[in-house]
Amino acid sequence: MEDPNDPLTCASDETLLAKYTATRCQHAFAEFHQRHYDETLCFIRRRVSNTHDAEDLTQETFLSIHQYRTTYDPSQPARAWLLQIAMNHVRTFRRKAKTTADTAIDTTIEDKMPDPSQPTPSTLLLRKDARHTLRRMVARLPARERRTILDLYFSETPQNPIGSDNSRKHQHRQALRRLRRMAAWSPLRDVDVHAD
Numbered sequence: 001m002e003d004p005n006d007p008l009t010c011a012s013d014e015t016l017l018a019k020y021t022a023t024r025c026q027h028a029f030a031e032f033h034q035r036h037y038d039e040t041l042c043f044i045r046r047r048v049s050n051t052h053d054a055e056d057l058t059q060e061t062f063l064s065i066h067q068y069r070t071t072y073d074p075s076q077p078a079r080a081w082l083l084q085i086a087m088n089h090v091r092t093f094r095r096k097a098k099t100t101a102d103t104a105i106d107t108t109i110e111d112k113m114p115d116p117s118q119p120t121p122s123t124l125l126l127r128k129d130a131r132h133t134l135r136r137m138v139a140r141l142p143a144r145e146r147r148t149i150l151d152l153y154f155s156e157t158p159q160n161p162i163g164s165d166n167s168r169k170h171q172h173r174q175a176l177r178r179l180r181r182m183a184a185w186s187p188l189r190d191v192d193v194h195a196d
Contacts (some may be wrong), residue, residue, distance in 0.1 A: 003037065004122065008025075008027055008028055008031045009031065011028075011031075012078075013032060013035065013036075013077070013078035013079055014074050014076075014077070014078045016028045016029075016031055016032040016078070017032060017065075017072050017074065017078050017081075017115070018072075021069045021072060028184050029066065032065075033062055036079065036082055037058065037062070040061055040083070040086050041054060041055065041059050041060075042057045042083060043059045043083060043086055044058055044061070044086055044089070044090055047087075047090045048093060048094075053093065056087070057086070057089045057090060057093055059084070059161065060089050061085050061089050063087040064085045064088075065082060065085060065087070068085075071126060075121060081143045105189060134179075137179055137182045137183065138179070140182070141175055141178055141179070145171050145172075145174055145175035145178065146169060146175070148158075148171040148172050149172075149175045149176075149179070150173055152172060
């Protein structure tokens with residue numbers, strides 16, 4: 001309840017802050033706080049989405065009034081100074097919230113991104129299909145060419161046709177030409193069957 005005989009009850013906001021700054025009169029600060037708490041809370045609440053955050057920012061605003069009371073210029077309106085401090089707290093809160101949200105989004109995206117060094121399931125399936133198709137195509141080659149391809153590319157100890165006899169080199173080239181012609185119509189021709 002306001003006491004009409006109390007000189008601080010009738011004092012202007014500027015007078016209350018000047019008295020609090022000069023004498024650290026708790027009653028002057030309490031009166032200023034009581035006058036402006038609800039208005040400051042509403043001001044901040046319109047700018048942040050959470051009521052609890054608005055209440056915290058309102059308390060921080062009045063704590064800043066206490067901490068920076070010596071910077072207040074009594075020739076300026078106290079209410080404008082109060083709302084400027086409140087707005088500064090809102091800006092800081094938004095900046096921190098945006099940074100936190102950006103970090104959380106980046107972390108979430110990174111957690112959900114597949115490892116680029118690992119093949120995707122669809123790539124593995126395509127490779128399996130391509131290997132199967134390649135085996136079928138190699139199986140359709142004439143016996144000598146098939147043996148050359150199997151020896152060169154699929155045996156434990158691949159043999160190099162370079163330095164071997166000319167007929168083996170010729171069989172190798174022939175087998176590759178036939179495989180290329182067979183693969184020309186294959187939908188899997190662009191899949192790397194050797195990558196794992």
